[in-house]
Amino acid sequence: DTGVSQDPRHKITKRGQNVTFRCDPISEHNRLYWYRQTLGQGPEFLTYFQNEAQLEKSRLLSDRFSAERPKGSFSTLEIQRTEQGDSAMYLCASSLRDRDTDTQYFGPGTRLTVL
């Protein structure tokens, strides 16, 4: 078990450009979550998937944000027309739906800097 992985680890882009991040969950986990963490704050929920279905989206997820999990395995988070306010750490987590706690395990994050 290699844990949750995210790619890239760092991304610097210019305002107005599009960016895409990838998350690979723990292999048997059927739930995948995206969070955003700004400096000095705790992570804030963006969206989550159960298998390939996107079941909940936060109000933080504006129309410029889109997430997919096409085959119920890896997920991508795309931000279109980036703004400086999008600069943050984007965290991915995964969990296994079972009768236990559905504990979420986090990846290392992708740090986005919008110039």
Added chain:
Amino acid sequence: AQTVTQSQPEMSVQEAETVTLSCTYDTSESDYYLFWYKQPPSRQMILVIRQEAYKQQNATENRFSVNFQKAAKSFSLKISDSQLGDAAMYFCAYRLLFTGTASKLTFGTGTRLQVTL
């Protein structure tokens, strides 16, 4: 809406000593989970300890233990015999009890713990 408050932005402890990090939360629900996560500098967040609200017994994991006061909506983390590797940002988090649909984590703003020699 549920909220989680960590009123201590920074704490410091000497190696081998004990430190307690505070967390309070607000919810109208009766069944939920509480978590403490640790985020070392430039490293990923890892789960430290978990508490089910329906359990009266406080959770313990080696040197880490919690003091869960449901009526007061308080959930503090005690770290005993502090080690240099405990230095990190600690986040308290809340989640509704698993009911068949996934539930997001709601985090506090974190407490940065420094461990000194």
